[in-house]
Amino acid sequence: MTILVTGAAGFIGSQVAAALVARGEQVIGVDSINDYYDPRLKQARLDRLRSLAKGESFRFHHLDLADRAAMEALTARDGQSIDGIVHLAAQAGVRYSLVNPHAYIASNLIGHMHVLEMARHLPKLRQLVYASSSSVYGGNTKVPFSIDDRVDNPLSLYAATKRADEALSISYAHSHGLAQTGLRFFTVYGPWGRPDMAYFSFTKAIFDGEPLRIFGDGSMRRDFTYIDDIVAGVLASLDRPIDAGQHRLYNLGNNAAASVNDLIVAIEAATGRKAKRNEVPPPPGEVAATWADIEASRRDLGFQPKTALPQGIERFVAWYKDYYLA
């Protein structure tokens, strides 16, 4: 099969693309390689993919999903061969949406719409799998968060764009018969991860001998989910047969919310160093706790997270040392 992966230079996209290459698929990757965080890390992920694919099963196009002409050219060039799309490119991050809201509208709304337009014109396409986020649950206080909960109270622009993506996708399922699966990811972490996320910046700070910038007293809870478990859930979604016009949503989370203090304990254990703490007030948009109800994902996708936080952090720290400190 030929699978288009958007955001292929990103954290989750590069790992999904690697897993697809490993099982023998042809992968077309696209990414704008923007500088939201160090583009050298994105280039290094692409280098790794090229070497895994031995120059054969991975092709890459450097393009911006918000560029309509570039998307139409991609459709004309590769559209006939594409069997599935995994759409992971987005402007991620809750806090940056206070700084650069335009990036969220361009990538997450216009970009998502261009992917939908492309998808509906592909003759062989089985389905489009796309990334949503646990942030759509906003200030939901009922835990664990269920797909059946109301999600009309986003606390950040990022969350609003992710929820809007779900609505756009539902409309394309109805209007154009486009089969889709939306996946609400919960705080994904692991090797080749994102430098803007707490587990990454805490690890960097601890190795640099700097204090960790902690929001509040560290009691905020997140359903930290290891990258390999997420990749398994994405592939299971892609493989599951789906009818024309069907749109499904699933949570992909670890189903075991841990506090930021638990995260710090895990990083201390993996690095063998003691953290210095700098507690600062949480910025607007940060939710107190996330926790995924994964009953439906278990039932329909066979989704079964296998990696506990201390074990996943150990693997992340091993990668970090190898990548930055070797």
Ligand SMILES: NC(=O)c1ccc[n+]([C@@H]2O[C@H](COP(=O)([O-])OP(=O)(O)OC[C@H]3O[C@@H](n4cnc5c(N)ncnc54)[C@H](O)[C@@H]3O)[C@@H](O)[C@H]2O)c1
């Ligand atoms: N990592 C998490 O914890 C998490 C949680 C919930 C949802 N998500 C979602 O999962 C997806 C992947 O996230 P990630 O953590 O890998 O983030 P990432 O930032 O590492 O990857 C996203 C990639 O998309 C690319 N991109 C952004 N805008 C683009 C555009 N307009 N055109 C082409 N490429 C563009 C970026 O350059 C980047 O390489 C995103 O949709 C994100 O919103 C991630």
